[in-house]
Amino acid sequence: MLECCLCYRWLRSVYVDEANLSDASKWIVRHFVPLAAIFLPAAFFFSVLSPDATEPNAFIYFAYIGAVVLAVGLVLLGVGLVRKTKEM
Numbered sequence: 001m002l003e004c005c006l007c008y009r010w011l012r013s014v015y016v017d018e019a020n021l022s023d024a025s026k027w028i029v030r031h032f033v034p035l036a037a038i039f040l041p042a043a044f045f046f047s048v049l050s051p052d053a054t055e056p057n058a059f060i061y062f063a064y065i066g067a068v069v070l071a072v073g074l075v076l077l078g079v080g081l082v083r084k085t086k087e088m
Contacts, residue, residue: 019080029080032073039066 016026043062050057 020083021080029077032069036066036070
């Protein structure tokens with residue numbers, strides 16, 4: 001598991017470092033993508049924690065938050081990778 005996390009972190013850093021983004025945007029990308037990886041499974045797990053649950057509780061809304069956070073991070077990274085670099 002640790003090897004997978006380190007590999008993911010290395011790949012993410014390579015893409016973020018190559019992106020033509022401001023420092024604040026790079027910070028957002030570096031933190032939003034892993035944050036979404038926490039929100040999405042936590043939402044599904046905690047929304048039906050009770051053994052007699054027949055429908056999800058309010059924790060399911062964390063899945064929507066996680067999806068938006070993931071989309072913002074990936075779209076921002078994509079824009080940074082597509083943008084042209086400044087000519088020197």
